[in-house]
Amino acid sequence: MKADAANATPPIRVLIVEDDERIAEINRRFVEKVPGFGVVGIATDEPQALELMSVLEPDLVLLDIYFPETSGLELLRTIGQQHRQADVIMITAAKEVEAVREAIRGGVFDYIIKPVLFSRMQETLQRYESFHRTIKQLGQDNASIGQDEIDRLLQGSTKKEAPGPGASLPKGIDKLTLDKIVQAISEANAPLTAEETAKRIGVSRSTARRYLEHLAEEGKLRADLSYGDVGRPERVYFRKNK
Known part of the structure; x- marks a missing residue:
């Protein structure tokens, strides 16, 4: 039993950065419903977010854009410069093209519009878990990476295409x-x-x-x-x- 526990894969550590405490709590519950993830902290403003980033060193940050004193896009740039071990998923009500463009340029893994559906969150986290596991394994092997591995990583961070209009309805829907x-x-x-x-x-x-x-x-x-x-x-x- 002890050997199994020692060999168990540690959960992906998630920091939620969201100034609305009610939405932060909803996001926390969503994350913790997905196996392999654990929320290590919730920050409601920029100073708290930067402090928790340094102390907790999360693997993944769920980041809003709108804050009273700053922009999540500024935080995204800071995370990219000072906490390169962390990946970011934007969860925000911001729908402006320029905001989306800047977030993508900043290297976000995904961009989810509020209000968040659990199924959408789950799909993103499952893709991220696969991406995170692959990157970690490749890093441990300390080997050069080939085109096939790069293609798999890029595909893992891209959403699956939605079925066309002629696709059959999913199970349980008539x-x-x-x-x-x-x-x-x-x-x-x-x-x-x-x-x-x-x-x-x-x-x-x-x-x-x-x-x-x-x-x-x-x-x-x-x-x-x-x-x-x-x-x-x-x-x-x-x-x-x-």
């Missing part, structure tokens, strides 16, 4: 229920929760949530977080503006 969900959202005058959608079409809340998340991942709906006066934030869904 067209009739999907059409009903789309109609319910289209007819609503306000964003709907999974529970509200379920009541409108006569299905369970979990079924409605599954279909709504599928439509959000396909880019056919927008998902956002609604913060009530009490309780935890709830996801709401609505049509995108054309």
